Amino acid sequence: MKPMSAAQTRNSLLTALHAADSPLDSRDVVALSGSHAVRLTESNSSAVLSKPTLIAERVGKVATQVAFPGSYWSKVSATPVKAAFVLPTRFTAFTTQGGQPVNFNIVLAVLDALHYDAGTGRFMGRLAMALVNSANRDDNSALTHEVPVLLAAEAADITPVPLLFTVLNAPQEVHLSVLSPTDPYAVHAMTALNHGPDSIVMPIRRPDIEVRPVSSLIRGLGLEETTVVIRIAETQGRKGQEVALQTTRGSIAPSPVALDESGTGVAKLRSAGIGSAQITATDSPFHDGHGKVEFAWPVAFALATLLGGIVGALLRKDARRHPLGSILIGILAATVVCVAHAVGVNTQAWGTPSGGAGEGLFFFVAAVAGFSGREVMSKFVIRG
Structure with missing residues (x-):
């Protein structure tokens, strides 16, 4: 094909630019003039466009999600594309075949969302980028100008950078690696x-x-x-990952809790008051975890303690002489000892593990305390 003259080149580009209804001066149109970017106006457009060049016009404010055939990205992805976006800048350039200039857009496709990789401890993702003829997606013409595109994202390692395009409809794959992405996570493209x-x-x-x-x-x-079990299945093999724990009621420890090789950690929640305890587990790269434990009135505990204290007091030798006094002392001693036992104070006076649960166990401890009366308090004083 015979090369176009300077006048033909200029006229073709001007025709393409003036296809829009708005005057050139009111639009955001930029062209390469040598190695510089120049904003086009009615007064300078003829001079700037006298040679084949690359033109860019802002035609929107945000990227637009579009549908592409599943086979379009098959060169870079064996799985279906999650989403594709047309960036709001339209480019105009000549192809090496000559003829009329073509309009094209940069299209970004999400091949794989950012996801946690236990091997690296980072979030990995994949994108694809292509220059697409807005009138004919199958157009694979070669351009007279190379189009370099720079991708950037907060705290991300991106390869390759920059992307260099000389052909339409030639997707290139991009890899992202981020330690701890924040929502929403934006990827920026710039020419x-x-x-x-x-x-x-x-x-x-x-x-x-x-x-x-x-x-x-x-x-x-x-x-x-x-016991509260904390688990992040995806962190298997990364021993030492720490998760911070909080509760709206009571106390939980340890916090932070370190996970083992299986991605599991264990903490203890101690009650306080009556009501619901909302447990929150946080580790910035992951979704917060939540759990709930109800703190109930200790009715069974109180009954077991009361009955055990009375039974123990009635078994004392002096119970017949001072029944009411023995029962009162037995109940008071049983209450102190059972509460101490429940919260983990261990006197080893009766051979049961401190903190053990169950109404039968509390009845036994209360009965021993009720039988011992004042003497049982010496166990705490001596060991204190």
């Missing part, structure tokens, strides 16, 4: 003709933190504790 970057939001698949209390209902008022 020499952009005043500012065009952006898309990269989806993030965050692993969930599992919070699993062994018991969902325990005695309130500090009289019981339960």
Whole structure:
């Protein structure tokens, strides 16, 4: 094909530019003039466009999601594309075949959302980028101008950078690696003709933190504790990952809890007061985990303690001479000892493990305390 003259080149580009209804001076149109980007106006357009050049025009404010055939990205992805976005800058350039200039856009496709990789401890993702003829997606013409595109994202390692395009419809794959992405996570694309970057939001698949209390209902008022299992399945093999724990009621320890090789850690929740305890587990790269434990009135504990104290007091030798006094002392001693036992104070006076639960056990401890009366208090004083 015979090369176009300077006048033909200028006229072709001017025709393409003036196809829009708005005057050139009211639009955001930039062209390469030598190695510089120049904003086109009615007064300078003829001179700037006298040679084949690359033109960019801002035609929107945000990227637009579009549908592409599943086979379009098959060169870079064996799996279906999650989403594709047309960036709001339209480019105009000549192809090496000559003829009329073509309009094309930069299209970014999400091949794989950011997801946690246990091997590296980072979030990995994949994108694809292509220059697409807005009138004919199958156009694979070679361009007279190379189009370099720079990708950037907060705290990300991106390869390759920059991307260099000389052909339409030739997708290139991009890899992202981020330690701890924040929501929403934007990926920016920019060329020499952009005043500012065009952006898309990269989806993030965050692993969930599992919070699993062994018991969902325990005695309130500090009289019981339960084990809370913390697990992040995706962190298997990364021993030492720490998760911070908080509770709206009671106390939980340790915090932070370190996970083992299986991605599991264990903490203890001690009750306080009566009501619901909302447990929250946080580790910035992951979705927060939540659990709930109810702190109930210790009715069974109180009855077992009361009955045990009375029975123990009635078994004393002096119970017949001072029945009411013995019972009162027995109940008071049983209450002190059973509460101490429940919160973990161990006197080893009766051979039962401190903190053990169950109404039968509390009845036994209360009966021993009721029988011992004042003498049982010496166990705490001596060991204190």
